[in-house]
Amino acid sequence: MKTVSGDLEKTKDALKKLLPADDILSFDFRSGSGMRFCVLFADPITDKDLLGEQVIRALKSYAGAPKAEEVSAALTSPETKTEKSLDALAREVLIGNPVLLFSGMDGAVIVGTKKIFPRAVTEPPTDVALKGPREGFIEDFKVNTSLVRRRLKTGELRMETTEVGRRSNTVVVVCYLAGTARQEVVEEVKQKLKDIDIDVIPDSSYLTHFLSSRPYSLVKQVGTTEKPDIFCAKLAEGRVGLIVDGSPIALTVPYLLVEDFQSSEDYFVPSYRATFTRLLRLLALIVAIYLPAFYVAAQLFRLQLFPIKLLLTIAGSIRDIPFSPSLEMLLVLLVLEVLNEASIRMPKYVGMALSVVGALVLGETAVSAGFVSTPAIIMIAFSGIGLYAVPNLIEQTSVVRLVMLLVAGSVGTYGIILATAFMLLYLVTTENFQTPLLAPFSPVVGKDLRDSLIKYNLGSLKTRPKTLHSPNKRRLA
Amino acid sequence: MNRISKRQLLFFLACVAPVGKLALLPARLADKAGGDLLFPALLQFLLQAGAIFCVLLLAKRGMSFFELLKNTFGKVAACVLITVYALFLLFAALLPLLEQKLLVQTVFYDTLPSLVAFSPFFLFAVYLVSKPLASFGRMWDILAPLAAFGLAGILVLSVGSADFSALAPVGAAGGKGFFEGTMSAFAWFCDAALLLPLLGKFRYEKGLAWKGTLAYLGGGAAVLFFYAVFYGIFREIAPAQLFAFTATSKYFSGVSTLGRIDYLFIFALSLVMSFWAALPLQEAADCVLEAYGRPRGLPTLLGVGLSALYFVLSVVLDFRFTEALDVITGELVWIFPVFCLLVPLLLLLTRRRRREH
Numbered sequence: 086m087k088t089v090s091g092d093l094e095k096t097k098d099a100l101k102k103l104l105p106a107d108d109i110l111s112f113d114f115r116s117g118s119g120m121r122f123c124v125l126f127a128d129p130i131t132d133k134d135l136l137g138e139q140v141i142r143a144l145k146s147y148a149g150a151p152k153a154e155e156v157s158a159a160l161t162s163p164e165t166k167t168e169k170s171l172d173a174l175a176r177e178v179l180i181g182n183p184v185l186l187f188s189g190m191d192g193a194v195i196v197g198t199k200k201i202f203p204r205a206v207t208e209p210p211t212d213v214a215l216k217g218p219r220e221g222f223i224e225d226f227k228v229n230t231s232l233v234r235r236r237l238k239t240g241e242l243r244m245e246t247t248e249v250g251r252r253s254n255t256v257v258v259v260c261y262l263a264g265t266a267r268q269e270v271v272e273e274v275k276q277k278l279k280d281i282d283i284d285v286i287p288d289s290s291y292l293t294h295f296l297s298s299r300p301y302s303l304v305k306q307v308g309t310t311e312k313p314d315i316f317c318a319k320l321a322e323g324r325v326g327l328i329v330d331g332s333p334i335a336l337t338v339p340y341l342l343v344e345d346f347q348s349s350e351d352y353f354v355p356s357y358r359a360t361f362t363r364l365l366r367l368l369a370l371i372v373a374i375y376l377p378a379f380y381v382a383a384q385l386f387r388l389q390l391f392p393i394k395l396l397l398t399i400a401g402s403i404r405d406i407p408f409s410p411s412l413e414m415l416l417v418l419l420v421l422e423v424l425n426e427a428s429i430r431m432p433k434y435v436g437m438a439l440s441v442v443g444a445l446v447l448g449e450t451a452v453s454a455g456f457v458s459t460p461a462i463i464m465i466a467f468s469g470i471g472l473y474a475v476p477n478l479i480e481q482t483s484v485v486r487l488v489m490l491l492v493a494g495s496v497g498t499y500g501i502i503l504a505t506a507f508m509l510l511y512l513v514t515t516e517n518f519q520t521p522l523l524a525p526f527s528p529v530v531g532k533d534l535r536d537s538l539i540k541y542n543l544g545s546l547k548t549r550p551k552t553l554h555s556p557n558k559r560r561l562a
Numbered sequence: 563m564n565r566i567s568k569r570q571l572l573f574f575l576a577c578v579a580p581v582g583k584l585a586l587l588p589a590r591l592a593d594k595a596g597g598d599l600l601f602p603a604l605l606q607f608l609l610q611a612g613a614i615f616c617v618l619l620l621a622k623r624g625m626s627f628f629e630l631l632k633n634t635f636g637k638v639a640a641c642v643l644i645t646v647y648a649l650f651l652l653f654a655a656l657l658p659l660l661e662q663k664l665l666v667q668t669v670f671y672d673t674l675p676s677l678v679a680f681s682p683f684f685l686f687a688v689y690l691v692s693k694p695l696a697s698f699g700r701m702w703d704i705l706a707p708l709a710a711f712g713l714a715g716i717l718v719l720s721v722g723s724a725d726f727s728a729l730a731p732v733g734a735a736g737g738k739g740f741f742e743g744t745m746s747a748f749a750w751f752c753d754a755a756l757l758l759p760l761l762g763k764f765r766y767e768k769g770l771a772w773k774g775t776l777a778y779l780g781g782g783a784a785v786l787f788f789y790a791v792f793y794g795i796f797r798e799i800a801p802a803q804l805f806a807f808t809a810t811s812k813y814f815s816g817v818s819t820l821g822r823i824d825y826l827f828i829f830a831l832s833l834v835m836s837f838w839a840a841l842p843l844q845e846a847a848d849c850v851l852e853a854y855g856r857p858r859g860l861p862t863l864l865g866v867g868l869s870a871l872y873f874v875l876s877v878v879l880d881f882r883f884t885e886a887l888d889v890i891t892g893e894l895v896w897i898f899p900v901f902c903l904l905v906p907l908l909l910l911l912t913r914r915r916r917r918e919h
Contacts, residue, residue, distance in 0.1 A: 389821075389822050389825075390821060390822055390825055391821050392818070392819060392820055392821035393818065393821075496678065496679055497671060497679065498670045498829070499666045499670045499671075499679060499680070499682075500679075502829055502832050502833050502836065503682050503685075503686050503836060506686060506833055506837065507686060507689060509701065509833075510689065510690065510693065510701060513697070513700040513701050513703075513704060514693060514697050514700070521700065523700070523704070526703065526704065527701070527703040527704050528567065528570070528700055528703055529569060529703050
């Protein structure tokens with residue numbers, strides 16, 4: 086390991102060799118006593134005003150010894166540390182923290198004057214609430230940790246920082262409440278982060294792959310949230326959270342499937358309303374997955390499923406359709422997915438036009454031209470709306486819906502039943518961080534059912550979820 | 563996931579096990595015993611409850627089925643016995659499997675489809691066999707409410723159409739009807755035999771034997787009520803209604819306006835039944851694996867082998883279902899009481915050998 090030497094020029098050259106990029110600049114100056122200093126910094130990501138104010142101006146009158154501790158104490162920056170390793174110094178420069186070198190030094194001083202470009206803390210688009218806090222995480226991890234710290238003003242809140250990614254050196258903050266989170270889970274998270282060997286972590290979603298026990302599974306195994314209030318509530322239940330620099334989406338483990346049927350708003354409305362909306366979300370998801378499949382299966386294999394009047398209406402609508410029911414449904418589903426994909430990426434004003442084109446031109450004309458039937462469009466529209474009732478599961482459920490549709494088109498209703506059996510068996514045997522995904526339904530954890538698909542009053546939720554095995558069981562006195 | 567909890571076991575006995583008796587058996591009993599169909603079924607439930615009580619008492623010894631055999635008869639004999647038992651389970655799997663196949667072909671499709679319609683079941687069976695048996699406790703947590711939902715839904719929709727006076731006069735079928743009904747029903751009552759391979763995968767807790775037996779009898783009571791409703795609706799033509807649970811609710815008055823909403827309950831029960839039909843296969847595989855070791859990949863290989871075997875059998879017996887049913891419930895029916903009633907009782911009565919140090 087190369088370290089700094091007392092020779093300023095030599096150290097500067099060695100660092101320049103490690104950081105040959107053009108945007109790595111150096112600034113040399115002397116203090117009033119004639120001592121030579123040099124600041125090495127990454128131009129685009131260093132706050133130069135702060136550097137001038139807290140370092141250069143402060144050292145102009147420095148007359149002390151060339152000791153890192155003393156120089157550091159003379160600075161007006163609250164965030165300094167000393168370091169000898171050249172590699173570590175280079176890494177700090179790349180993060181945005183300037184490195185202060187001086188003649189006769191025993192170690193360099195790192196100054197925390199990183200330039201931050203945070204966007205405003207706004208309401209996250211994926212998790213809108215009518216009632217309750219509207220703040221959302223942003224890309225800067227410091228802002229995010231401050232949002233968490235502001236809500237959990239306790240010494241038990243631990244935030245352990247680590248870096249992941251050989252090249253990106255992305256900061257990952259492991260957050261948990263000491264004494265509330267299960268220590269085994271904390272250790273497992275840290276170990277899994279330590280084991281990651283990848284060059285770049287651009288977003289927290291990359292980490293989910295490494296944190297999952299079945300990384301190639303379709304099933305989500307790590308919780309995600311963009312809202313600090315939800316994040317803190319999960320920490321308070323005994324979960325471990327991860328905030329990743331550069332990502333507005335925080336992760337939480339252990340994850341239970343039922344979490345995605347809950348919304349932060351459920352805790353700010355009466356419990357009967359929360360229960361109703363949770364059940365509605367489940368129903369919407371079931372409809373989204375199964376409606377197109379059963380429609381196709383019923384048409385192909387079992388017409389009795391339809392009431393007679395509805396059967397006659399459907400028969401009238403599909404009479405002149407040139408495609409088989411499954412192909413027709415697949416086409417409509419494909420169009421919906423394409424429209425959906427395009428409307429998300431397009432600018433808003435084009436998106437409006439696209440909706441008109443999608444709804445009127447494609448939908449209306451396709452029906453009148455006899456390409457697709459009206460019932461098929463209704464089914465897919467209903468299914469599409471249902472899918473968005475549980476926004477965190479859209480990626481998974483849209484694939485399951487497609488699989489069910491293919492199964493229904495080829496094997497019929499029994500195929501749907503078997504596919505469901507497969508899915509259930511897979512889900513009940515999935516565990517992550519020693520926690521079953523389908524808890525508290527499988528295995529049944531009686532007390533945890535009080536805040537699952539049904540929600541009891543706050544007064545009844547006296548203990549933390551038993552599923553998470555928190556050492557601190559009591560929540561409400 | 564490595565152990566089945568007491569609650570899961572009770573769920574299995576109360577809700578999952580009775581589902582296997584809702585398809586062909588009611589029509590079969592109606593054929594043999596007429597309006598007295600409840601009595602052979604009641605006797606079977608009582609006999610099974612006794613056997614289940616024995617098995618649950620065996621659980622007190624804290625040993626798996628194989629360990630129990632090994633401890634009693636020695637390792638070599640235990641290997642032979644467990645192989646024989648696995649063969650019995652494979653034999654016992656035949657009836658629910660053929661039942662399931664016929665159910666799929668007659669209930670789920672308007673036109674008789676090719677074998678492709680049922681073949682995905684064997685893929686499911688492969689997957690099921692590859693999973694450890696103890697992980698099924700969690701599955702029962704899901705299947706039990708589903709079964710209860712299905713049966714309750716069908717009963718609610720059909721009870722209004724039933725005329726319970728059809729069950730009178732009691733004893734009209736006479737001793738012969740009762741005897742024939744009881745004998746042919748043996749093939750459907752393997753619950754105690756299915757419980758034996760689960761030994762060692764759950765821990766005996768105080769009162770489990772009683773609770774388990776009562777849970778089973780509770781499920782049995784619901785099944786008997788269903789039989790009464792079934793016969794109350796169909797009377798003399800009941801023997802022709804092959805799949806009772808799919809037939810009783812179709813006379814619900816709302817069907818004409820709402821469509822066959824009862825299919826929701828039928829689908830729920832069919833889902834449970836697909837697990838039920840594959841359970842003996844899985845247990846047979848587990849018995850073999852426990853006796854001869856569980857090297858990596860063997861469970862899947864065994865699953866593929868067994869599923870392929872049963873796929874071939876289902877093809878061979880495709881149009882000979884009635885003959886196969888007659889053989890299983892006729893000439894070969896004695897096999898069931900031997901394994902389902904005698905084996906648990908004998909195991910309970912045999913003295914333990916002292917453990918070798």
